[in-house]
Amino acid sequence: EAEVAQSPRYKITEKSQAVAFWCDPISGHATLYWYRQILGQGPELLVQFQDESVVDDSQLPKDRFSAERLKGVDSTLKIQPAELGDSAMYLCASSLDRAWDTEAFFGQGTRLTVV
Amino acid sequence: RKEVEQDPGPFNVPEGATVAFNCTYSNSASQSFFWYRQDCRKEPKLLMSVYSSGNEDGRFTAQLNRASQYISLLIRDSKLSDSATYLCVVKRGNTPLVFGKGTRLSVIA
Numbered sequence A: 001e002a003e004v005a006q007s008p009r010y011k012i013t014e015k016s017q018a019v020a021f022w023c024d025p026i027s028g029h030a031t032l033y034w035y036r037q038i039l040g041q042g043p044e045l046l047v048q049f050q051d052e053s054v055v056d057d058s059q060l061p062k063d064r065f066s067a068e069r070l071k072g073v074d075s076t077l078k079i080q081p082a083e084l085g086d087s088a089m090y091l092c093a094s095s096l097d098r099a100w101d102t103e104a105f106f107g108q109g110t111r112l113t114v115v
Numbered sequence B: 001r002k003e004v005e006q007d008p009g010p011f012n013v014p015e016g017a018t019v020a021f022n023c024t025y026s027n028s029a030s031q032s033f034f035w036y037r038q039d040c041r042k043e044p045k046l047l048m049s050v051y052s053s054g055n056e057d058g059r060f061t062a063q064l065n066r067a068s069q070y071i072s073l074l075i076r077d078s079k080l081s082d083s084a085t086y087l088c089v090v091k092r093g094n095t096p097l098v099f100g101k102g103t104r105l106s107v108i109a
Helices: none
Strands: A005-007 A010-013 A017-022 A031-039 A046-048 A055-056 A065-068 A076-078 A090-096 A110-114 B003-007 B010-013 B020-026 B032-038 B044-050 B056-057 B060-064 B070-075 B084-091 B101-109
Touching: A005 A090, A010 A017, A017 A090, A017 A110, A031 A076, A046 A065, A046 A076, A076 A090, A090 B020, A110 B020, B003 B084, B020 B084, B032 B070, B032 B101, B044 B056, B044 B060, B070 B084
Parallel strands: A010 A110, B010 B101
Antiparallel strands: A005 A017, A017 A076, A031 A046, A031 A090, A046 A055, A065 A076, A090 A110, B003 B020, B020 B070, B032 B044, B032 B084, B056 B060, B060 B070, B084 B101
16 A cells, blocks of 8 residues: 655754654655644644645744755655754645545654754 | 634543544635544544535544534444544645644543
8 A cells, every 4th residue: 555655753853953854755646745743732734735836834934944845756844953842743644636625645754852 | 713623532431432522613615524533653544534414434423514614523332442533624625634633532441
């Protein structure tokens, strides 16, 4: 069964350091999302891509976060510098397209701990 | 006010019990509705879509009331394996999925 791949699964970093997460969506999926989930909360959108273009990054803290999907396939999310409050699960999801009735599939996530 | 609000839980129920979760959404333009299930420290997975006419999948029944902007999930004959967090999710047009905080269910033997 096709799945969304994310790495690393776990990351511990010191505050003020840079950290990067990688996501490889299901083949053929044009839409890719990065969500952040703080313990006890639901996932919250950081950025949405359609192919290589950003279509929604309104909730991305752009002073420290950046995301790219250069060839419209895999994607990287970067945080620089990391802060203690960035500790969370970072989830990547993909779907065939952005249509209202299209199912999104999630990767296993990267659990980030900032110390 | 959050766009999607859910019962906070946790719900602790014995095996075999029937349990219901409620969810309200604030944007009347929302078009599609889902329940996702998330096991502890795992990713969310689609449990079922919610249709206007209501729909059932085995022991799970989902209902949608557009007039009241209200979604529900009913689980009958609860199993230990149903223990998880249930996330209410809405979507409109091309915008991303919007998640509620989730309701945690613990089914006890």
